[in-house]
Amino acid sequence: MDLRIVEHPLVSHKLTVLRDQATDSPTFRRLTEELVTLLAYEATREVRVTPQAVQTPLATTVGVRLSTPRPLVVPILRAGLGMLEGMTRLIPTAEVGFLGMVRNEETLEAATYAERLPDDLSGRQCYVLDPMLATGGTLAAAVQFLAKRGADHITCICLIAAPEGVERLRGLLDGLGVPCTVVLAGMDEKLNEVGYIVPGLGDAGDRLYGVVD
Ligand SMILES: O=P(O)(O)OC[C@H]1O[C@H](OP(=O)(O)OP(=O)(O)O)[C@H](O)[C@@H]1O
Ligand SMILES: O=c1cc[nH]c(=O)[nH]1
Numbered sequence: 762m763d764l765r766i767v768e769h770p771l772v773s774h775k776l777t778v779l780r781d782q783a784t785d786s787p788t789f790r791r792l793t794e795e796l797v798t799l800l801a802y803e804a805t806r807e808v809r810v811t812p813q814a815v816q817t818p819l820a821t822t823v824g825v826r827l828s829t830p831r832p833l834v835v836p837i838l839r840a841g842l843g844m845l846e847g848m849t850r851l852i853p854t855a856e857v858g859f860l861g862m863v864r865n866e867e868t869l870e871a872a873t874y875a876e877r878l879p880d881d882l883s884g885r886q887c888y889v890l891d892p893m894l895a896t897g898g899t900l901a902a903a904v905q906f907l908a909k910r911g912a913d914h915i916t917c918i919c920l921i922a923a924p925e926g927v928e929r930l931r932g933l934l935d936g937l938g939v940p941c942t943v944v945l946a947g948m949d950e951k952l953n954e955v956g957y958i959v960p961g962l963g964d965a966g967d968r969l970y971g972v973v974d
């Protein structure tokens with residue numbers, strides 16, 4: 762597993778405002794989108810391209826175009842949905858699939874309640890979006906799902922991670938046989954006794970969309 766923590770003053774600044782408990786939902790949503798666009802620049806370093814001739818007003822030259830099949834972007838509902846716009850701004854032609862997953866707050870086990878993905882992901886590069894990598898259970902389940910369908914390259918883009926979750930994911934990914942990259946804006950200190958990232962930013966889904974009981 763290739764772990765990349767993006768170090769950039771703009772990323773650090775935006776992440777700090779995002780963490781602030783006084784930041785309201787509209788600002789939180791905007792910052793989430795902006796952060797994803799910045800992380801996507803790093804996360805798409807290996808996106809596949811094909812040489813393509815182009816006629817400029819002065820000459821013909823050879824550039825590149827995104828290869829087909831296009832990358833698949835998979836936001837994990839709910840909170841990952843807040844990252845979709847920031848990602849598709851950078852790759853407007855990406856295909857989008859959806860996974861709905863929720864963590865049981867007692868057992869911390871992830872359960873899947875919705876899935877809308879292509880049946881066959883052979884030869885596809887997939888970008889999974891979820892702001893929080895806490896115990897790692899949710900991302901582990903998502904990555905296994907994509908690998909079973911044949912995805913041959915998986916990149917997870919998260920805003921914040923706990924070291925415990927990253928290690929759990931590393932253990933899984935190293936045995937999966939699918940190249941996988943995890944891109945973060947920040948690695949936090951730890952998980953607390955109820956599975957929240959500390960210092961973190963609280964519940965990302967609630968801060969994006971309000972509390973749902
Ligand atoms: O690494 P883990 O311990 O699995 O926790 C991380 C998950 O928890 C949050 O989702 P949540 O279950 O709160 O659902 P929501 O997005 O609908 O709020 C978050 O968005 C991740 O999906
Ligand atoms: O800190 C955490 C952990 C899981 N999910 C969140 O939204 N925040």
Ligand SMILES: [Mg+2]
Pocket residue numbers: 840964965966967
């Ligand atoms: Mg939540």
